Amino acid sequence: xxxxxxxxxxxxxxxxxxxxxxxxxxxxxxxxxxxxxxxxxxxxxxxxxxxxxxxxxxxxxxxxxxxxxxxxxxxxxxxxxxxxxxxxxxxxxxxxxxxxxxxxxxxxxxxxxxxxxxxxxxxxxxxxxxxxxxxxxxxxxxxxxxxxxxxxxxxxxxxxxxxxxxxxxxxxxxxxxxxxxxxxxxxxxxxxxxxxxxxxxxxxxxxx
Amino acid sequence: xxxxxxxxxxxxxxxxxxxxxxxxxxxxxxxxxxxxxxxxxxxxxxxxxxxxxxxxxxxxxxxxxxxxxxxxxxxxxxxxxxxxxxxxxxxxxxxxxxxxxxxxxxxxxx
Numbered sequence: 362x363x364x365x366x367x368x369x370x371x372x373x374x375x376x377x378x379x380x381x382x383x384x385x386x387x388x389x390x391x392x393x394x395x396x397x398x399x400x401x402x403x404x405x406x407x408x409x410x411x412x413x414x415x416x417x418x419x420x421x422x423x424x425x426x427x428x429x430x431x432x433x434x435x436x437x438x439x440x441x442x443x444x445x446x447x448x449x450x451x452x453x454x455x456x457x458x459x460x461x462x463x464x465x466x467x468x469x470x471x472x473x474x475x476x477x478x479x480x481x482x483x484x485x486x487x488x489x490x491x492x493x494x495x496x497x498x499x500x501x502x503x504x505x506x507x508x509x510x511x512x513x514x515x516x517x518x519x520x521x522x523x524x525x526x527x528x529x530x531x532x533x534x535x536x537x538x539x540x541x542x543x544x545x546x547x548x549x550x551x552x553x554x555x556x557x558x559x560x561x562x563x564x565x566x567x568x569x
Numbered sequence: 570x571x572x573x574x575x576x577x578x579x580x581x582x583x584x585x586x587x588x589x590x591x592x593x594x595x596x597x598x599x600x601x602x603x604x605x606x607x608x609x610x611x612x613x614x615x616x617x618x619x620x621x622x623x624x625x626x627x628x629x630x631x632x633x634x635x636x637x638x639x640x641x642x643x644x645x646x647x648x649x650x651x652x653x654x655x656x657x658x659x660x661x662x663x664x665x666x667x668x669x670x671x672x673x674x675x676x677x678x679x
Contacts, residue, residue, distance in 0.1 A: 398624060398631045399639075401595055401649045438626040526594035528649055531629065531639045 364388040365499065366462040367471040368454060369425070371407030371527070374473030374502055376415060376519040377510050381501040382471055383419040390465045391423055394430040394454045396530055403527030409569065410522045418517070424465075425569040428457045428562050434532045436558060441549045443534040448541050449550055450532065451490035453558065459494040460563045471499045475510070489541040583607075583644055585664075585673050588656050597648045597656035599673065605644030612640060612667055619666055634659055 365382060369375045369391045382389055393408045405427065416423050430453070437449050458470050476482060491498055502510055514520035585599045609630055616623050616632060624631040632638045636659050639647040646663070648656035657673065664671035 398637060401637075403595055435624065435626045438628060443628060526651065528591060528595035528647070529593050531631075531641075531647060532626075535643070 362386040362388065363469060364390070364465065364467040365469045365471045366390045366392055366458050366465065366467045368458055368473075369393050369408045369411065370473070371404035371411070371523065372473070373514050373520060373523040374475065374510055375408075376411040376473075376517070376523070377513045378471060378473035378501045379411075379415055380418075380513065380517050380519075382499070383415060383421060383423075388421065389423055389471065390461065390467055391425045392458045392461055393425060393427050394457065395427050396430050396434065396532070398431055399434055399530050399532040401528040403525060407522050407525065407527070411519050414518050414522075426461050426566045427569060428461075428566040430454070430457075430562065433558050433562060436553050438532060440552045444536060444538045445541060445546055445549055446532060446534050447537045448486050448489050448546055451486075452493040452546075452550065453555070453562075455491060455494045455498075456555075456559055457562055457566075459496050460559065461566070462496055467496075469497045469499055470494065471501070473502055474500050475502045475505060475507075483539050485540050485542075486538070489543050489546045492543055582670065584670060585646075585660070587673055588648075588653055588660065591647060594651075596650060597653055599646040599648075599656075599660050601644035607640065607642055607644055609640070609642055615666055616663075621666075632663070634662065638663065 362385065365387055367375065367379050367382065367389050369379070379389060379391070391408070391412060393405060395405060408425065412423050412425055433453050434450065437446055441449055455470065462468070462470060474482060474487065476484070511520060514523060583601045583605045586602055588597045588599055591598045613623050613625050613630055622633045628642045630640045632640060636655055637649040638659055646660060648659050650656050660673065661671045
């Protein structure tokens with residue numbers, strides 16, 4: 362079985378996606394992109410609690426990398442078009458995860474994304490975001506609807522954690538782009554020093 | 570209140586009706602009665618002159634009172650606390666510093 366890196370947000374979907382991978386016998390390293398001060402402490406607390414449940418269930422250590430992402434958001438907000446902020450944000454998340462994958466000898470990335478659950482989860486946006494990385498991306502939930510995902514979350518005991526109160530990401534623009542052109546995304550991204558941002562974030566990541 | 574803190578459409582002063590729980594229940598927000606165009610650079614200067622740390626993200630300020638407050642360009646204040654009284658106190662403090670009306674109007678029907 363393979364070793365993958367999973368992006369964990371604290372929401373309903375990511376622990377369910379992780380559950381499916383662990384059930385198949387894969388080894389997983391978790392990554393949480395810490396969006397403070399654009400959120401509060403709750404997403405990280407939820408991820409820690411999700412992992413406690415899944416570690417016990419599957420008897421796997423599941424290391425958790427916490428990557429500071431708030432400073433990246435500030436740089437993007439100051440320098441790039443707000444409408445594509447969510448796509449640029451995702452590109453940095455994916456690249457951070459990929460760097461950790463290389464460090465951890467992992468060969469694929471995992472996400473709890475499904476199509477169309479939020480405005481920014483469109484095929485063109487996913488393509489624009491994932492073009493940033495070379496490792497294959499596994500999306501265990503892509504064919505499930507929200508009710509199915511919630512049913513599994515309740516069954517495995519993560520739903521109540523995911524739905525605890527918390528502050529939504531304040532960096533989300535009022536009108537996020539739903540259809541993006543890769544070329545214009547790359548032009549926007551060129552306004553910032555992506556390599557320096559990534560170097561800094563991954564260097565400051567902590568392991569829990 | 571300066572003209573910068575008035576809604577562009579009508580020129581009327583910004584009013585805040587009430588504090589309400591934000592959508593995920595993690596904080597309280599004060600929302601203006603119509604879309605505003607707050608002068609964030611002026612707010613930043615004023616707050617920093619008062620010794621309050623401010624993170625400037627261009628379209629929003631993140632203020633540490635030490636309670637953390639996000640002030641959006643469109644006029645929304647988000648208070649990262651689940652205690653409505655702490656949120657109200659923070660709103661009054663900020664409104665006083667920034668020259669905004671600090672009387673939260675009662676919610677409709679309230």
